[in-house]
Amino acid sequence: MDFLPIAWVCRAGFYKSTVGNMECSKCPPHSFSHHEGSLHCGCERNYFRAEGDPASMACTRPPSAPRNVISSINETSVILDWSWPEDSGGRRDATFNVLCKRCRGEAANGTSGGNLRCEPCRSKVHFLPRATGLHNTTVTVGDLLAHTNYTFEIEALNGVSSLAPKMRQYAAVTITTNQAAPSPVTVIRKEKTSRNSVSLSWQQPERPNGIILDYEIKYYEKEEQETSYTILRARGCNVTLNGLKPSTAYLLQIRARTAAGYGASSPSFQFETSPDSAFSISSESSQVVLIAISSAVAIILLTVLLYVLIGRFCCHSKSKHPDEKRLHFGNSHMRLPGIRTYVDPHTYEDPSQAVHEFAKELDASCIAIDKVVGAGEFGEVCSGRLKMPSKKEICVAIKTLKGGYTDKQRRDFLAEASIMGQFDHPNIIRLEGVVTRSKPVMIVTEYMENGSLDSFLRKHDAQFTVIQLVGMLRGIASGMKYLSDMGYVHRDLAARNILVNSNLVCKVSDFGLSRVLEDDPEAAYTTRGGKIPIRWTAPEAIAYRKFTSASDAWSYGIVLWEVMSYGERPYWEMSNQDVIKAVEEGYRLPPPMDCPATLYQLMLDCWQKERNNRPKFEEIVSILDKLIRNPGCLKITANTTSRPANLLLDRSSSEIPALDTLGDWMDGMRTLPCKEAFSGVSYSSCDTLAKTSTEDLKKVGVTIVGPQKNIVSSLKALDSYTKNGPVPV
Incomplete structure (x- = not known):
């Protein structure tokens, strides 16, 4: 502890940082001086001064942990939002760091516990705006892996956090990303080319985000500008395109499909077929060639006809696709294959066939009903648990069909399951299955904790x-x-x-x-x-x-x-x-x-x-x-903004009628059901009318919050209109 000469001594609890005939200052909060003649005050236990803090500044400490961390998951990205620490440590220079960890094991979304083994995230994870030095309380994290557990630790820091590493605190949240479509194919190679065909191969997407079911290959002549194109589907990472024109440039795009659907298409890949070879034939041999060509055409036509007949016969039956399926489109506005098309269950003669085709039959013994949470037209809505063999128990919502139902009620009840069972998307309610072979008949879906x-x-x-x-x-x-x-x-x-x-x-x-x-x-x-x-x-x-x-x-x-x-x-x-x-x-x-x-x-x-x-x-x-x-x-x-947002009217400025009187304005507010409340209320001018508050509206009987807000907003706009004229839209 430094001391001043006796002539200028400050007593204990005070200090004077420079020699001179100056008054002594009292030690700032969380600091002390136990001896006379102190040049500065020391900090109490667990309180610190950062380099550059003046001697007159109170001693401070690191902030407490951020509060109320909320995660909003969207496929393979997550938005993290939190509240400021309850204790800022006495400083105003707080910032936040977000640490990402990839975890293996089981943990429920939104928790920080569980049997998890974690390691730092890969460098390709993207933070917006950044991972460290955040001044706001929100960050978006993208390029995560699908169906993967992540833990995010959010730490609050200030100017003295580095002086007390053991006092630093963070809040943690654990999430599981959803299923997501694969990333685009980026590497395509041309293996072999002839005058009428080309063989291609490609690498699997960098982020498949699941098991790749197949690839869609779309190609067309470069000069056609995609007005007519052909699509193939292949299960492997290679394909041979046949039936091409000699000496012709083609453009090709590939996209991968998982259970979550198709990913984005690859950049256009250009290739050219080999030139046509020069050859000549005699008149006799040309007749043989014509006969051969005619025979081939006849065989092709018969094959196509047979294919169409078989296709129509089997249109309602469920069959496996071959490894490659060729489809040709005359224009780009027709629906592409690969994305499943919805099938109306009411087109089935036997509705139970649709249910069993699109919905999984569950054993009622696997379902435990916990409580009734609501009621519908067909019966009760319950929460419960579903435990399938060799699978983890999950929470589910259960819709039941009340007793004494008619056949039509049963069909109507199960129609929703027939529709829902065709969908597979992270933002569509997931059908777990149905119970139709025992009573009560049930539809079982995933459980949504926060309701509607x-x-x-x-x-x-x-x-x-x-x-x-x-x-x-x-x-x-x-x-x-x-x-x-x-x-x-x-x-x-x-x-x-x-x-x-x-x-x-x-x-x-x-x-x-x-x-x-x-x-x-x-x-x-x-x-x-x-x-x-x-x-x-x-x-x-x-x-x-x-x-x-x-x-x-x-x-x-x-x-x-x-x-x-x-x-x-x-x-x-x-x-x-x-x-x-x-x-x-x-x-x-x-x-x-x-x-x-x-x-x-x-x-x-x-x-x-x-x-x-x-x-x-x-x-x-x-x-x-x-x-x-x-x-x-x-x-x-x-x-x-400049638009007259107060009115329930979306017109151009030329269509807005002149507002000459208060009565005209009230007639224009016909969408607000409480305009009659103003009858008999006198206002000397639009200027005084514009000062109307929500409390004034309550006094004249306008008690609904929505109209209150919009009437006040409209009155202000009316005042602006009368003073400045119409605002251009």
Whole structure:
């Protein structure tokens, strides 16, 4: 301890860092001086000063561990989000490091325990924005392996953490990645070329993400620009293409398929066939050649005819594919092979045949029912456990068919299993099997801990980051893209029909419902599961029963609005008849509070009146992926953009009527069911009207939260309109 000369001595508990006729200073928090004449104060036990901290600064310590780590898994990537440490250590320079470990063994998602043996992740794992020195509390980790356990340790650091390594703390979370499609084939080699054929080989994708079932080889003449192409399927990493034209350039792409579906196509690979050889024949030999060619053509035609007849005869039977299957398409708009096509179980004469073809029959003794969690039209919905021989016990949801059912009720009940059993995707609810050979008849699916998305969001209002919400939306869009690719139209996409598991993975559910158009506009459509409100349904589906993937895209826009508003009811308390009329006239839902402008624009794109102008689910997935990679795009909210987002109206500025009076404005707010509450309320000007608060609205009877928010927003926009004129859209 350094001391000052006696003339300038400071007593214990005080210090003076320089010699001179200066006052002594009291030791800052968590520091001390036990002797007189101290130049500085020492730090208490487990408290430190970083190099560069002034003597007047309190001693500090490392922060506590981050809190509330949440993981959102999307195939082979995960979004990690956490809260700031409860104790910052007295400093404001905290940063975060994320350590990735690949583990072997068994562990449940979201836990940090289990019988795991872990090692550092490979260097190809990608962190966005980075793994160390993070100032924000979220990070995206990509390029993980499929079906693999990972543990992530999140450590909080500050300026004195390096001085106390034993005091450093971290939070850990263990996750298991989902099944994912394989990465693209990158290495293709030409082995042998002739005038009419070429032999190729390639290397397996760097990340197969599972067992590769087969490869799809697509090739076409370079000059044809993909207007006419041929597709082969091969089980191995080599193929011979026959029937090519001599001296012709071709382009080729290869993609691999696993149980999760096809991966991305390889870059285009170009090859050329050998030139045609010059030869001449005599007139006599030419006749022999013509006869031979004619015979060959006749044989080929007979073979093709026989193939078509056999194909039609066997179209409903299940058969194994040969190692290679050639399919030729006249244009690029026809459905590609490899992606399975949905088969309507109602086309089977015997519905039980569809159930046994697409769903696994389970032994009732393998199922243990724990408790009843709900009730449906057909019977009870329960949670329970499924223990198959030589497999780990898993939690499941069980739908039962109540006693006394008719044959039609049994068929309707099992139709959902026949549909669900055809799907295999991480964002589609997974069917474990059915019980049909004993009573009660049961449908067994994976168990989703957090239940339906709408109630889950209402329960956790404003508790998630925008990135977490976008991750949920991306999962729903990915599942819908899969259904669209299979040719299945959901027709009842809504947040109530999305289920959420413990890792915030959203999965599309509720299949097999039929809709019948009724005269009653309040019912609109009925299903075997009850009435469906029309506020999720596209206009052409309401008017003409035109259900397509485009009408599903409209419904997705409503789901997007539900998610960003944390489960608010679309159109609030408007009647179904008013919703139909308003939408037909061009009205659209306003952006939810603090909704990013990019997401609101996506909603409006989904709500295009012309169905061909709505984005396809493949485009929606791509848009959401870009937003996840560039979270800065989500910082601009729709409420602060130039569009008049307060109105439930999606028109150009030329279509917005002049708002000369308060009455005109109220007439324009016809989609808000509580405008009558303003009758008899006097306002001296739009300026005073714009100062209306939610408390004022409660006093005049507007108690619904959704309309409250939007009326206040609309009043402010009206004030801006009267002062500055219309805002260009």
